[in-house]
Amino acid sequence: MSKTFLMGNEAFAHAALEAGVKVCAGYPGTPSSEVLETIAKAHAQGKAEGVHVEWSTNEKAALEMLAGAAYSGARTLFTCKQVGLNVASDALMSLNYVGVEGGTVLFVADDPGPISSQTEQDTRRFASFAKVPVFDPATPEQGCAMIKTAYDVSERYHTPVIVRPTTRVCHASTFIDIEDTTQAKPAKGFEKDSKWVIFPKRSFEAHGEINDRLPKIAADFSACEFNPIEVVSFGQDAEADSTASRDVPVQVSAQEPASDQVPTIGVVAGGISYAYVREALRIIEQLAREAHVALSAVKLMQVGTPYPFPAQRAEEFVQGLEAIMVFEELDHVLEDEFLKLAGQIHAPYTVHGKLTGETTARGENTTDDIAAQLIAFMQLPLSLEGRGMVAQTPIPARPPVLCAGCPHRGSFIAVKNALAAMGKKHEGVYCGDIGCYTLGNAKPLSTVDTCLCMGAGITIAQGITAVDPNRKAVAFVGDSTFFASGMTGVANAVYNGHDITLVVLDNATTAMTGSQPHPGTGVTLVGEHRKPLSIDAVLQALGVEKIIHANPLKAHDAIEAAREAIGFEGPSAVIYESPCTALIAPQAPVEFDEDACTHCTKCVSRLGCPALSWDRENRHPLIDTSLCTGCGLCAELCSDGALACPTQADSTDQSCPSSNAQEA
Ligand code: SF4
Numbered sequence: 106m107s108k109t110f111l112m113g114n115e116a117f118a119h120a121a122l123e124a125g126v127k128v129c130a131g132y133p134g135t136p137s138s139e140v141l142e143t144i145a146k147a148h149a150q151g152k153a154e155g156v157h158v159e160w161s162t163n164e165k166a167a168l169e170m171l172a173g174a175a176y177s178g179a180r181t182l183f184t185c186k187q188v189g190l191n192v193a194s195d196a197l198m199s200l201n202y203v204g205v206e207g208g209t210v211l212f213v214a215d216d217p218g219p220i221s222s223q224t225e226q227d228t229r230r231f232a233s234f235a236k237v238p239v240f241d242p243a244t245p246e247q248g249c250a251m252i253k254t255a256y257d258v259s260e261r262y263h264t265p266v267i268v269r270p271t272t273r274v275c276h277a278s279t280f281i282d283i284e285d286t287t288q289a290k291p292a293k294g295f296e297k298d299s300k301w302v303i304f305p306k307r308s309f310e311a312h313g314e315i316n317d318r319l320p321k322i323a324a325d326f327s328a329c330e331f332n333p334i335e336v337v338s339f340g341q342d343a344e345a346d347s348t349a350s351r352d353v354p355v356q357v358s359a360q361e362p363a364s365d366q367v368p369t370i371g372v373v374a375g376g377i378s379y380a381y382v383r384e385a386l387r388i389i390e391q392l393a394r395e396a397h398v399a400l401s402a403v404k405l406m407q408v409g410t411p412y413p414f415p416a417q418r419a420e421e422f423v424q425g426l427e428a429i430m431v432f433e434e435l436d437h438v439l440e441d442e443f444l445k446l447a448g449q450i451h452a453p454y455t456v457h458g459k460l461t462g463e464t465t466a467r468g469e470n471t472t473d474d475i476a477a478q479l480i481a482f483m484q485l486p487l488s489l490e491g492r493g494m495v496a497q498t499p500i501p502a503r504p505p506v507l508c509a510g511c512p513h514r515g516s517f518i519a520v521k522n523a524l525a526a527m528g529k530k531h532e533g534v535y536c537g538d539i540g541c542y543t544l545g546n547a548k549p550l551s552t553v554d555t556c557l558c559m560g561a562g563i564t565i566a567q568g569i570t571a572v573d574p575n576r577k578a579v580a581f582v583g584d585s586t587f588f589a590s591g592m593t594g595v596a597n598a599v600y601n602g603h604d605i606t607l608v609v610l611d612n613a614t615t616a617m618t619g620s621q622p623h624p625g626t627g628v629t630l631v632g633e634h635r636k637p638l639s640i641d642a643v644l645q646a647l648g649v650e651k652i653i654h655a656n657p658l659k660a661h662d663a664i665e666a667a668r669e670a671i672g673f674e675g676p677s678a679v680i681y682e683s684p685c686t687a688l689i690a691p692q693a694p695v696e697f698d699e700d701a702c703t704h705c706t707k708c709v710s711r712l713g714c715p716a717l718s719w720d721r722e723n724r725h726p727l728i729d730t731s732l733c734t735g736c737g738l739c740a741e742l743c744s745d746g747a748l749a750c751p752t753q754a755d756s757t758d759q760s761c762p763s764s765n766a767q768e769a
């Protein structure tokens with residue numbers, strides 16, 4: 106055992122290993138990706154004996170693979186971000202009916218904000234929809250304890266269990282005690298049994314079993330450590346030293362309070378908001394000391410197991426309360442539960458939160474916001490103004506943009522130029538997808554007109570041409586997304602004869618989530634080498650008759666490739682191959698010849714490369730050599746020869762068999 110400074114996700118990985126997890130799988134997605142990477146690292150160091158860990162092709166494949174392992178008695182771990190659970194939902198809904206033998210924990214990280222997602226969906230809602238228990242940690246330490254408990258709950262009730270941290274819990278760092286080496290719990294192997302086959306009759310029975318076990322789990326949750334109730338008493342001495350440290354803790358007690366301190370106000374919090382509430386109460390106490398304001402005690406409850414709702418525990422909490430304020434991120438899940446409870450037990454308390462407009466309706470909570478909302482709720486004559494609790498210096502706005510030297514920039518420009526050269530008949534619609542290439546939406550590229558969900562660009566393009574056959578719909582998809590969710594869309598285009606052009610942006614990695622490998626790279630999460638899946642061969646096998654390869658950093662070739670594919674009647678594809686800049690060493694920066702420059706501005710106004718800016722006074726481009734990768738795209742674009750890359754030939758000739766790039 107050693108105390109180690111770890112990010113929440115790293116700590117969660119160790120918790121799963123210490124729980125004896127044997128088979129782990131998922132698909133990368135912020136803020137969840139580091140969990141499997143940490144397990145793979147422990148595996149590589151020989152510290153995770155008997156563990157299998159993989160990036161699966163997508164979330165559905167991962168959960169189905171884990172279902173087989175769980176049927177065989179192994180403890181399993183699934184990881185994804187909240188929208189990834191949508192992809193795995195078909196498997197999850199049935200898996201809960203079929204049940205599991207080995208403990209099955211789904212680590213599903215939610216993204217309030219959202220900071221890097223399409224939606225702000227709340228996995229606690231998904232859990233109740235799927236009738237699957239869910240844990241909601243407030244801190245990395247608590248998340249570790251919850252993961253271990255989740256395996257026990259899963260095996261006791263033969264149910265998958267979700268652990269749902271949010272971004273700030275996943276990415277907070279702290280010191281955690283971890284086992285130096287771990288060993289997977291042995292699994293007995295698959296035993297044939299009719300229960301593994303989901304037929305309607307069995308499904309009807311299973312639904313009854315689920316309905317029976319949920320109240321039992323709720324009762325367990327009511328008695329567990331993750332739903333603590335505390336009475337928060339504040340120092341009442343109005344003459345107290347107003348210079349006392351803000352860190353003076355409020356008096357928290359699970360004991361019966363003194364009769365003059367019986368609280369009538371309750372505060373409920375879930376997830377990270379519970380940690381914020383505790384800090385906000387400390388701030389309020391300090392403000393009250395300084396302002397000589399007396400504070401009444403407050404009753405505080407964390408709901409760490411939102412589904413099935415620990416109603417018995419909550420009933421205990423609401424005794425004697427007149428008003429409750431609920432703090433939670435994303436949906437008003439707990440607020441709904443306390444409203445329901447009031448009706449069920451005919452309790453007189455009022456519930457305040459998102460539904461009453463008194464707490465933050467969407468996005469993340471903060472300690473300051475919660476402190477202000479509590480001050481208003483408690484009707485205190487206090488103000489947070491001038492506290493300087495957070496830095497008020499505004500951060501300059503920095504719009505998201507493709508990296509300097511990103512090969513996707515060349516692909517977008519090539520397709521745009523090809524369509525422009527083909528005239529009005531070929532006015533294009535650009536159907537984007539999920540990945541860093543969604544940033545093609547930004548000016549001056551403006552080459553993402555739609556973006557919905559993983560793989561959807563390919564099928565949206567088909568719908569657009571079905572309505573307007575005269576518009577050319579081009580679907581952009583990354584290599585990892587192609588394997589994750591793109592292939593069925595291509596099959597649909599071929600089968601139904603949709604005249605679209607697919608543009609595969611093959612940069613040899615899953616770039617946006619941290620350069621994870623995928624089936625096209627030929628390298629697994631644990632570094633094993635496999636035969637890379639060829640995108641070209643897949644497209645051919647699916648019946649795409651026109652497939653062209655090009656280097657997006659060779660402007661002429663890239664445009665010609667796009668023209669040929671777009672001009673083809675029927676489904677066609679261009680595979681633009683050039684590795685992500687994160688995978689290769691930068692080349693010497695581009696060189697500028699002021700005498701040759703005609704001040705046309707094309708290099709700056711058409712590319713949007715962050716390494717290029719415009720010198721207004723001297724009317725020529727400025728090159729930020731600390732950012733320039735020497736990709737050569739601007740030199741290709743400058744028809745006056747004012748920009749040149751000394752190593753352009755080397756840098757742009759890099760072939761991109763994906764596995765080679767990934768190994769580099
Ligand atoms: S594209 Fe070439 S000529 Fe035009 S402004 Fe840029 S460097 Fe000068």
Ligand code: SF4
Binds near residue numbers: 511712732738750
């Ligand atoms: S060579 Fe030109 S386009 Fe490429 S990174 Fe440097 S400035 Fe940007």
